[in-house]
Amino acid sequence: MTSPTELSARDMEKALAEKRISARDLLDAHMARNDALHAQLNAVVATDRERARKDAAAIDEARAKGATLGPLAGIPMTIKDGYDVENMSATAGAPAFANRTKDCADAELVARVRKAGAVIWGKTNVPLMLGDFQSYNAIYGTTNNPFDLSRTPGGSSGGAAAALATGITPLEIGSDIGGSLRHPANFCGVCSLKPTWGALPMKGHVPPPPGIDAELDLGVGGPMARNTDDLKLLWSVLNGTPEKPRRDVKGAHVALWDEEDGWPLAAAVRQSVSDAGRALEKAGAHVERTKPALAMAEMMETYLDLLTPIIGGGFPENLRQSMAATREADLAAVRDGRDPTGQARYRLRVMASDAEILAAQRLRQQQKDRLAEFFRDYDAIIMPITPVPAFPHDHSNPMNARSITVDGKSAPYMQMLNWIALATSLHAPALAVPAGRTAEGLPIGIQIVGPWQGEDRLFDFGAAVEDGLGPFPSPAL
Known part of the structure; x- marks a missing residue:
């Protein structure tokens, strides 16, 4: 029998609507799943179970009375600990914020999912000030990768990705300024969307420091889920727009970019990009190995x-x-x-x-103009997210003196930024989707980058990759 925690968010939504499960029972199943795995993963680092149970009971009562409910009514959720949640203020992994008052309002994106009926019960782990490709801090400790506990789940939305992969939560809200939505999705075999910059409000997100509700350049919030269909559901709630029907990718023009001078790339990662390209070709897209005319x-x-x-x-x-x-x-x-x-x-x-x-902003605008020219001829770019799959925990300092190993050769740690920089710096949307596994069973994701405000089309490409490559296996935990 399938556990409720293994269902997609869409199937949970259907089961709740048909009263085959109550919101309270669904919540309890997810909290029990976390309790069973917490010692191994350390993905969820703060909870408000009393409030969540009251919210779930209220949804069950409203449903029994035939009330009109929101699209997420009764679906349990955790939230990245970079967002304020009522009674669970964000620490951003920083000891300076560990004792912040709990008397805070929901961040804007949190308020949107709560209004849609989501039952928020926990916060997921992050690195110090959300500033690493791993997820560990002095307050809550280290989060482990569910596919190999000796490795990182990525950062900074690492707790979120680990929780998604293991059925602790079906949906999450992450954030991204240096790959923080895409790195963890890549390392944990789940999906995420880094939207166009400015598409979603960041009020109530830390950093910047609490109380400074500035919309920082480069930084975005976005949805995370186990598949692109659930990702699309959460995106419509966060974005406040109706979902668009899935469209065929037949005839679409897609660029495949998996090689760049000075940017090492593991053979298994390159293979996964190629496999994603073949999946799109199978769906009728025209895939060409090319890249934007940019000096990378x-x-x-x-x-x-x-x-x-x-x-x-x-x-x-x-x-x-x-x-x-x-x-x-x-x-x-x-x-x-x-x-x-x-x-x-x-x-x-x-x-x-x-x-x-x-001066940097002026250069960036020139680069955006060249990317816009490229998207006149191509609908999307498929490309790697990181040079390597999930790597072993490394907490040595300084961070930028660390290294990663790419097919047996050492490379600078900060090259983890290479492949995510295009979409972030140039404000373009990027969807991360699983596309392969290493011989050791580690997930490998790819990103699909599109033109500005092109999120809806990215879901079509992501779904076609999923269809072509088949369902991605869950970790054996």
């Missing part, structure tokens, strides 16, 4: 020039002052080639002037 090294530099000051804006003032004090020495080190670890360049980016940021 320049694009990456522009992205880092824009990203780093945003991250550094949340640093303590004493740290920022110490970085400012070394500016002249750092400029000389970069100019003379005496910056082997990149620390001087990093400090300069953190403390970039308004003029330097404006």
